[in-house]
Amino acid sequence: MKSADIRQKFLDYFASKGHAIVASSPLVPGNDPTLLFTNAGMVQFKDVFLGHDKRSYARATTSQRCVRAGGKHNDLENVGYTARHHTFFEMLGNFSFGDYFKRDAIRYAWELITQVYGIPREK
Numbered sequence: 001m002k003s004a005d006i007r008q009k010f011l012d013y014f015a016s017k018g019h020a021i022v023a024s025s026p027l028v029p030g031n032d033p034t035l036l037f038t039n040a041g042m043v044q045f046k047d048v049f050l051g052h053d054k055r056s057y058a059r060a061t062t063s064q065r066c067v068r069a070g071g072k073h074n075d076l077e078n079v080g081y082t083a084r085h086h087t088f089f090e091m092l093g094n095f096s097f098g099d100y101f102k103r104d105a106i107r108y109a110w111e112l113i114t115q116v117y118g119i120p121r122e123k
Helices: 003-016 045-048 104-115
Strands: 021-022 057-067 088-097
Touching: 003 021, 003 057, 003 088, 003 104, 045 057, 088 104
Parallel strands: 021 057
Antiparallel strands: 057 088
16 A cells, blocks of 8 residues: 555545544644644644644544654654654644543544554454
8 A cells, every 4th residue: 555545544534533634734833932843743733732722623633744853752863774764754643632532542543454454453
């Protein structure tokens, strides 16, 4: 399966579960002086999680462009040595702003992996 197919199936699945598809925010966040780059999918929702902002939707799904070049999840020294370490990547995410919790999040993830992507349950 191509990365574009994985991305689209992810977004379509969560849209079918009532999530708004939210566009990727800029790589350089304009409203967060604590970050040089957007390094995670939740960055654009930081103010929502902190209770400083409210969105018109309670569920969101994104394919967020990210750059990691240091910090807590710093694996910069592995870039170029493995096929899975990169400084730029897209992080797929599904978010609930007080609408559902762990039980539903786990169920959605399981359905996505087994039913949408077709990965066998025993794997």
